[in-house]
Amino acid sequence: MTEAEAHMDFDLELEPEDLDEEAPEAKLGDPCLVVDDLHIVYRVIGARGKKAAGGAHITEVNEKQSFVRRLISSGRQHVGAVSEVHAVRGISFTVRHGESVGIVGVNGSGKSTLLRAIAGLMPAKSGSVHVSGEPSLLGVNAALMPQLSGERNIMIGGLALGLTPKQVEERFDDVVEFAGIGDFVYMPMRTYSSGMGARLRFAISSSAQPDILMIDEALATGDAAFKAKSKARIEQVRENAGTVFLVSHSISTIEAMCNRVLWIHQGQLVMDGPTHVVTEEYKEFVRAQRPAGKGPGKGPGKG
């Protein structure tokens, strides 16, 4: 089984506790996020090949250098060609307050890149992201530091989300309890399992009642009890007219938590609609890929 197929199996994994659950009806408010024809490009030095993970497009960049520039750089070590990975290619959508939006797609399709762009952590090559609301939208992922203890990261992450030091102190015990990391909170974050790290990030980012709560896979790494707690917290955010974005390979988690789903493939939006309509199509697509045994070959809607 290829790595892509292994992930696809995980995609379709249904957990018994989620089967009967559906995301509650959303009370929708005004638009709070507009993504307009967004393009995100990574520049990679020394890369070769035409396709990256998930079929993202790679272009080798032939930079014409001036005579002076060539003269200056002639003494430097040659680091290879510069390539561009076009990870998000012309995505547009609008989200309203109170929506809970899931993002699905095979590995490397551009989900995390899109989330990071919405969080303001990735510059757009072209197009734009317009956000209304507090800058607590900032994902804490960028702010957390693996060499520092969980305790220090709770403070840094809380401050990055706009809390005062006193507010962080008041919420400290709740964050540790929610993340279920016990005394590990005094250890450097680099010693955490990926699940512990993900749970702590979720606990920090949801402690500030953000306008837009963004979750990347954290829920997939938690047990049933953590999922139940997370679901309650997501609903709390939405009740306060917040918006939730969730990237997960667990379709059952997306179905339990989201009212709307965006399906991204090779950096493009292939479907945007009510959760079950999109997840059914997506599951069909993933199943159709399996017999070929070669991972994601054809794109959706390409026969």
Ligand SMILES: Nc1ncnc2c1ncn2[C@@H]1O[C@H](COP(=O)(O)OP(=O)(O)OP(=O)(O)O)[C@@H](O)[C@H]1O
């Ligand atoms: N820092 C980077 N530099 C260069 N290319 C990158 C970088 N990060 C991601 N990419 C490429 O951009 C494309 C989209 O990656 P991204 O991580 O957004 O996909 P994803 O859908 O979140 O994948 P996964 O489900 O595996 O987490 C992939 O082809 C990936 O290889």
